[in-house]
Amino acid sequence: MGEFELIRHYFAAAPCAQGGEGVALGIGDDCALLDVPAGERLAVSTDTLVAGVHFPHVCDPLLLGQRSLAVAASDLAAMGATPIGFTLALTLPEVSAAWLQAYAEGLDRMARHCGLSLIGGDTTRGPLSITMTVFGRVPAGQALLRAGARAGDLLCVGGALGNAAGALPLVLGERQAEAGLSAPLLAHYWSPSPQFALGQALRGKATAALDISDGLLADCGHIAKASGLALEVNLAEVPVSPALEGFLGVEAARHAALTGGDDYVLAFTLPPAQLSSLRASGVPFHVIGRALDGEGVSLRDPQGQDITPQQRGYQHFRETP
Amino acid sequence: MGEFELIRHYFAAAPCAQGGEGVALGIGDDCALLDVPAGERLAVSTDTLVAGVHFPHVCDPLLLGQRSLAVAASDLAAMGATPIGFTLALTLPEVSAAWLQAYAEGLDRMARHCGLSLIGGDTTRGPLSITMTVFGRVPAGQALLRAGARAGDLLCVGGALGNAAGALPLVLGERQAEAGLSAPLLAHYWSPSPQFALGQALRGKATAALDISDGLLADCGHIAKASGLALEVNLAEVPVSPALEGFLGVEAARHAALTGGDDYVLAFTLPPAQLSSLRASGVPFHVIGRALDGEGVSLRDPQGQDITPQQRGYQHFRETP
Structure with missing residues (x-):
């Protein structure tokens, strides 16, 4: 048995690969x-993470295992889907038992946290790269699309923004911070928690939704364009974590919350009539603005002044050679 | 809009990305x-192809587009599935419009040949690598598994074997041959045709099936192990193409047919009582042996002598640096 065949058997033995609801046949056959x-x-x-582009070449494989699945699973949450399973296409330059064991441990933790079964995949030799394809189920007609927002809807997000972008200098080892600040930021970066409960609570209520991966303003632009309207964000309402403010200061923390990527927090539009019933569901969220006729995304200060910065999507970090 | 965003729009505009049967929502949303x-x-x-491991760094992108999808789609055929769609995770070192146009053209040709819609994916920067995840549908209880063969079943294959392995020295430019020999071999390598008609004809008839990717003997070993029995292959019945015999000679052609990989031809077991009804379906196939009590795979010469070679799975070619 070749070393890559051994790796396949190794993943097939993971707890998350033993099947689950919705999995009629798991790993081991042609499909x-x-x-x-x-x-x-x-x-x-489907999401691909490439070493040196989406994560540092040198990083903790357990954390990478958690993050690589969470990033992909967040797209299921953003559709309001119930998780079923995922396939893993793992390309590795060499086989290190210690690396694989830690990676598989992190992957398995996140898989069980999300309720996702590992159902198949491929393991090949080459430069380190991870492609996840994730599967969920959603009642017909209730999936949360980017199109569908209506003028008058409230613009909401599922939690504090900017933590992952704020964590980047810590991840890259460019800066350090006391544990009280760095721990929550690094946890958000390495182990984002896909907002499945929120996504499912939004079924039949939200008119549009996505997960924030390119940055709040850029992703709101996607909803605005797909829905054919304008979105207005009230800066004072955008939630920012105490750790991010403590680490970056108020101004830079706000900037990270508006333009930072990799948050994997849901953004959605909600008719005002649904506000009380969504609040009653007990899943936390924040109203940060509104949808109105027009196009594009604008940012307002507490006095209602337009302070929209030049919009730019988040660029994944890329190591210099 | 960044160059990789442009690529996504480019693929989204391909004919195969315009939806099809079974696709309720295609490219453009979170899922x-x-x-x-x-x-x-x-x-x-899910299948991954890495440049320098599964295909040469320098090759025709149109042919690569065809092959990269066909290799993955063959797994659907081997389950007896009806094709629905696929996601494409494409990692590219740089953006070349000519390369992308040709790759997308080849991909689109194979997608339409198979009846597969492009439904999503990811495009990232990094060393050239292609991960396809393919989707099909199959009536519950009728999927063709590797387990299920019974002693007394006939062992069959869906066509001539060894062509792709025979083509490898031509693909790598290590040898040349007259067009009458090289053309069919190269066509089989670069544009294998997933055997969907055969796979679907086998529903309710075959007891086990897979597609031959590791080589006939190695893949028969997978059926034998999963089904808990032995398989016997009659060398004289193994179909070999005239082009392969002409290029390699009879002995080396037989060796390629037994141990060569990448054929993407179906191998299956069939109760003798199903033989006439499968023949009546009009899909060509060849009876090459039988299943019997025991374990492992044996090879017999026309006199019934055991001439089983030392079995080895096919190793993907790997370029020397």
Whole structure:
């Protein structure tokens, strides 16, 4: 048995690979087989993370295992889907038992946290790269799309923003901070928690949704464009964590919250009539603005002045050679 | 808009990305949405091809586009699935418009040949690598698994074997041959045709099936192990193409047919009582042996002598630095 065959057996033995709800056939045949209940649709998303582009060449493989799955799973949450499973395409330059064991441990933790079964994949030799394809199910007609927001809707987010962008200098070892500040930021970067409970609570309530991966303003631009309207963000309402403010200061923390990427927090539009019923669901969220006729995304200060910065999507970090 | 955003728009405009049967929502949102009819299951498979491992760094991108999808789609055929769609995770070192146009053209040709819609994916910067995840549907209980063969079943294959392995020295430019020999071999390598018609004809008839990617003997070993029995291959019955015999000679052609990889031809076991009804379906296939009590795979010469070689799975070519 070759070393890559051994790796496949190794992943196949992980707790998250032992099947689960919706998995009719898991790892080991030409295909996996999934059950999708009548009246539901299968939601599918694929994400690739490349070493040196999406994560540092040198990093803790356990944390990488957690993050690589969470980033992909967040797209399921953003559709309001119930998690089923995922495939892992792992390309490795060499086989290190210690690296694999830690990576698989992190992957398995996040998989079980999300309720996702590992159902298949491929393991190949080459420069380190990870492609996840994630699967969920959502009642037909209730998936949360980017199109569908209406003028008058409230603009909301599922939690504090900017933590991952703020964590980047810590991740890259460019800066240090006391543990009280660095720990929550690094936790958000390495182990984002896909907002499945929020996404499912939004079914039948939200008119549009996505997960923030390019930065709040850029991603709001995607909803605005897909829905054919304008979105207005009230700067004072954008939630920022105490750790981010403590680490970066108020101004830079706000900038990170508006333009930083990799947050994997949901942004959505909600008709005002749904506000009380969503609050009653108990899942936390923040109203940060509104949808109105027009186009594009604007930012308002507490006095209502337009202070929209030049919008730029988040660029993944890229190591200099 | 960044160059990789442009690439995404480029693929989204391809004919194969305009939706199709079973695709409720295609490219452009956080997830794609697939419809799986009641009583059917979703079949899923993921394959990664890495430059320098699974294909030469320098090759025709149109041919690569065809091959990269066909290799993955073959797993759907091997389950007896009806094709629905695929996601493409493409990692590129740089953006070349000519390369992308040709790659997308080849991909689109194969997608339409197979009846597969491009439903999503990811495009990232990094060393050239392609991960495809393919989706199909198959009636519950009728998927063709590796387990299920019974003693007394006939062992069959869907066509001539060894062509792709025979083509390898031509692909790598190590040898040349007259066009009459090289053209069919190269066509088989660069544009294998997933055997969907055969796979679907085998539903309810075959007891086990897979597609030959590691070589006939190694893949028969997978069926034998999963089914808990032995398989016997009659060397004289193994189909070999005239082009392969002409290029390699009879002995080396037989060796390629037995141990060469990348054929993407189906191998399956069939109860003798199903033989006439499968023949009546009109899809060509060849009976090459039988299943019997025991374990492992043995090879017999026309006199019935055991001439089993030392079995080795196919190793993907790896360029020397």
